[in-house]
Amino acid sequence: METAPPRDPAARWRAWHARRVESVGGPYGPLSLTGTHWLGDHPDGRIPGLPGRWADDGDAVGLTAGPEDGLVLDGAPFTGRVRLSADHGPIGESRVAYGARRLVVLVREGLLAVRDFDPDAPARRAFAGIEATPYDPRRVLPGRFRPYPERTGVRVENADGRARGLGLDGEIVFELDGAEHTLRAAVEADGSLWAVFSDTTGGDTSYRFRFLRPRPPAADGSVTVDLNRALLPPCAFADHFICPLPPPGNTLPVAVAAGERSVLTH
16 A cells, blocks of 8 residues: 655655655666766777677667677677667666666767666765755745747756757746746756756855756746755766756856755765
């Protein structure tokens, strides 16, 4: 019998935070990423530390392997050649495995990469939790979403130092500490919003930038901005993620003393 979710907002937040810590610390959570290998950096098809030969095959990756490589494809030992499109499902269900590791195909702006997720990654073994500010009802704010007439693309620096495109669909408008603020945001496939932002705590008492993922706006554009659920980006857990930095306009001139702040280690 399923347990009903708690009604108290603070208790719901604690349950959400516990699930988040469990997910991050899981075998194929962000802590297990040990490498993002761009195929353009390995023209011979040999990726250090990975078996097989990985080649650019247009919009997919061509993988060639022999029995000595020990690779598994779709749950069965693999030899020969296969063409792999980008993986979009859960990491643990990705097509290619090497022991407990999962080798995941990534495509970004037409460039191909292979990501190596290892449950025995040092970062995962050192993980002790996520430091987060306790729930504060004053940080649950009414807001509204103002969509753009059409999607706008901007170039922003990513965590790996390269500039990439970021699609934006509108602005989240809300009031914090007596002043109105806006965050440029994207609309996800399920209608929810996603914004990358920084504030005056970034790089000091919290990670240098964070994510917000408000639920889909109502028909009138109203949306709840719950800063208690500000998230650390994946690159806070592993250096091999390529998270986008905040676009112009998303650096708040105030302190957002709420949500996730840093990664705790042993």
